[in-house]
Amino acid sequence: MESNRSFLVQLQILTKRMVLRVVRRPLAELPNLIISAFFLFVYDGALGGVFGGAASGTPFDFAKGNFINFILPVSIVSASLSGAASGIYLVEDIESGVFKRYQSMPISRWAIILAPMNVGAFRVLLQSGLILFIGIIIGADPAVGSIGFLIVLSIAFIWGMGFAGYSVAAGVKSGSSQGAQAATFLFFPAIFLAPTFVPREALKGWLETAAAYNPTTYVIEAMRAVMVDGWELDVLFRGYLSAGLFAALTLTLAVISARKATEKA
Template sequence: MGMQSLVIHTWILTKRSLIVLIRNPFTFIPNLFISLFFLLVYTGGLSGISQLPEFDGADYLAFILPVSIVSAAVGGAGGAGQSLVRDLESGYFARLLQTPVTRLAIVLGPTIAGMLQLLMQTIIILTVAFFLGLNVAAGFGGVLVVILLAIGWGLAFAGYSVALALKTKNAQAAQAGTLIFFPLIFLSTTFVPLELIEASWLRIAATINPTTYLFESMRAVLIDGWVMGPILSGIAVITAVCIVTVSLSVRSAKRAFQRE
């Protein structure tokens, strides 16, 4: 009965979050636009550097595509935290705690809605990339790997976003806190491979940056095919980050429930 209640309550709250999202499309359209901007502008403006020997003839569209997808993951999953903040500020969260709803479902609902939003954004970005001439070395299976990696990163960010929202209970503070993920995108192998980064501090930052391993795992299936080393490294890093951020969100939720 407990598991059945969790599934039903999670579905109801996920559906509510999706309805709110659909009714307010401008909460996700700017993020999708920015992600497509990365794809179109940088493919057109920087594609010439793929002629360098370090690229080994790789298509720059496939190289830059992960940047567009990851930026969508950051913005899309951040909606989970923003949704909770709106509920906290409106008083809906407090009223929800007075009902028999399963407490875990309160956190899972907006998180799953954020994942579904991210899934649709990723599919749209990949569709645009195919129209631009994308060729995936690993085939359809590689496309699925890219989607799963994006969802995994989105889950990691959603956990952080939810934890921050429950901790601050303030929309401005929560939004400002999520901006930390955007510097992580650019302190990585965003535009060129690691061996082309000349500044030693930037190379060190890229080496310890988890986003680098996410980029490399996506680029492996897009450019090289089933090269398991980078793929497994990306999965391991995403799993570790997910464990940390989701644990933080669960702890923050327990404290919020106790205070309410």
């Protein structure tokens, strides 16, 4: 018997196995989704009354009458952090010895690494999609029309894969699930050192400087552009560029770590 399957078939089999693992632990999927939905409802409840329709005609009308449109990108960015699960899935396999079992078989090392990333990508799309869906139900209405949802989802996907890459790199490097979970520590600076509640122009002092260096700022601004302001191509470009550069950087780190992990010592 010879292992004659193509890389793609091996990847499909390993991805399916990983999906089974995720399905068997549904509660592990909930916290990030609940936190993201919580942001949407709580921030809308707390700030929507001030910065929503009531702000119309005042200098604080940055949501242009619909605060859901303004705050939804924050929840989407939060949901996209679910991509960080990729590293945790992979490190669980390393810790349990399943990774070594697959290494002892004549199958592609890259299929072993990419399968959890596939599931991480699916998780990003699913969680971001669900938050978008909740947003639509409670009144999100992109300034550029329905295509705005697709744009938001695509930026979230690239951003989420950046977190997937980071978690894989951190997890493989540290060899522990705690290392992979460290990706979640990025959550607070990513979200709160950014124009989360008000536009960047309204930030002051050190926070304004920090936000300028935080790629999350440009991701949120790009999503807000299509949700609130309409076609602002330069803002959109900066958003895709930030997300893309972040993903490229972390995925490169992930590839380097994974290559070291699969090399013989």
